[in-house]
Amino acid sequence: MKSSFCCNCSGSLGFGCLVQPRLGSTAFPPTKRKEQTDPDLFSTNSSQALATARARPEAGSLSRIRRLSSSLPATFRTCLSGRRKHTYGDGNHSCSSLYMASGQLSRAEALACSGCRHACHVMLYCDTNTLLFGSIPIRHIVLPLLLPQMQMRFDGLLGFPGGFVNLSEESLEAGLGRELLEELGVAFQILEEDHVDSCFAPASSPASSTSPRLITHFYTKKMEEGQIRAVETAAVTTATDHGQEVLGMVRVPLHSTKGGGGLASFLSHSFVGNARFQLLHTLLRLHLVAPEELREALARSLKIQARASEELRAALARVEGKTNLPHHSPAHTG
Numbered sequence: 001m002k003s004s005f006c007c008n009c010s011g012s013l014g015f016g017c018l019v020q021p022r023l024g025s026t027a028f029p030p031t032k033r034k035e036q037t038d039p040d041l042f043s044t045n046s047s048q049a050l051a052t053a054r055a056r057p058e059a060g061s062l063s064r065i066r067r068l069s070s071s072l073p074a075t076f077r078t079c080l081s082g083r084r085k086h087t088y089g090d091g092n093h094s095c096s097s098l099y100m101a102s103g104q105l106s107r108a109e110a111l112a113c114s115g116c117r118h119a120c121h122v123m124l125y126c127d128t129n130t131l132l133f134g135s136i137p138i139r140h141i142v143l144p145l146l147l148p149q150m151q152m153r154f155d156g157l158l159g160f161p162g163g164f165v166n167l168s169e170e171s172l173e174a175g176l177g178r179e180l181l182e183e184l185g186v187a188f189q190i191l192e193e194d195h196v197d198s199c200f201a202p203a204s205s206p207a208s209s210t211s212p213r214l215i216t217h218f219y220t221k222k223m224e225e226g227q228i229r230a231v232e233t234a235a236v237t238t239a240t241d242h243g244q245e246v247l248g249m250v251r252v253p254l255h256s257t258k259g260g261g262g263l264a265s266f267l268s269h270s271f272v273g274n275a276r277f278q279l280l281h282t283l284l285r286l287h288l289v290a291p292e293e294l295r296e297a298l299a300r301s302l303k304i305q306a307r308a309s310e311e312l313r314a315a316l317a318r319v320e321g322k323t324n325l326p327h328h329s330p331a332h333t334g
């Protein structure tokens with residue numbers, strides 16, 4: 001049976017997606033990044049950013065400062081020496097934690113790692129004043145909504161659009177543009193200034209079990225609401241990867257519902273590699289969600305996951321019970 005999954009407004013996965021009309025392919029020119037960030041604090045030069053963070057702590061979050069303080073140089077030395085046996089990527093040495101991302105590299109350091117594989121992904125987003133459920137005043141939903149985009153991948157995990165880049169043939173940004181055309185059906189020009197960070201992928205990343213090590217480069221691109229809507233349409237019509245590598249685009253719900261849905265439910269799903277941390281970090285960095293809101297959403301998310309674990313255990317027990325039934329044994333079928 002073919003089923004169509006989508007992410008509903010409470011952030012949970014459910015059935016019943018809209019079918020979008022067919023449109024021609026679209027091309028989006030580069031945009032200058034104008035984000036509410038401190039340019040020094042988010043410099044691609046880690047030591048400069050750390051110095052700024054220490055000198056002006058009010059300019060950035062404590063987590064950012066802690067993150068920058070972690071053991072970057074040792075990690076770089078290990079990588080740049082080209083040794084195959086390494087310790088990063090084990091959870092403590094990859095960008096898999098907001099507070100302990102010692103696997104973070106500057107763009108230049110990442111590019112200097114000739115033995116590494118590289119993958120680039122982007123978060124597209126826009127502001128919107130659209131009300132959830134049209135005109136119905138739902139007081140417990142935080143508005144305005146913002147619409148960051150992610151996608152449901154072929155492996156059932158949530159991730160950002162993008163993919164592997166071959167640096168011997170293309171730049172990071174050209175490779176990302178190529179991947180976006182395949183996955184979204186839209187020609188984008190991603191610029192170096194859209195680059196946010198580069199990290200060693202966690203050991204749990206699909207491509208990390210094999211050498212060489214994977215570095216993931218993350219970008220953000222702010223668009224107009226109409227452009228995002230056009231991307232959503234092209235992604236299910238002109239994109240060659242639709243239904244294959246990409247099962248559908250999803251909007252990230254940034255609101256919270258009274259029952260604890262919205263962002264909390266969304267965050268409790270399964271993400272590829274360090275995509276969840278890329279999302280969390282970006283939501284804070286761009287001030288799309290207040291730190292306190294994010295803390296609450298994460299705490300709720302943990303409760304949702306605990307409930308889901310119980311449900312899965314119960315489902316597994318039921319399925320295991322059923323598979324022992326005689327009519328499932330080949331000897332009794334036919």
Ligand SMILES: O=c1[nH]cnc2c1ncn2[C@H]1C[C@H](O)[C@@H](COP(=O)(O)OP(=O)(O)O)O1
Pocket residue numbers: 119121158159160161162163164179201205206207208216245272273274275278
């Ligand atoms: O969204 C992501 N954030 C961080 N890392 C990611 C994300 N999506 C994938 N990955 C990692 C894990 C994958 O093995 C590699 C390559 O990405 P992918 O999109 O699967 O590459 P292709 O489309 O197959 O080129 O990056």
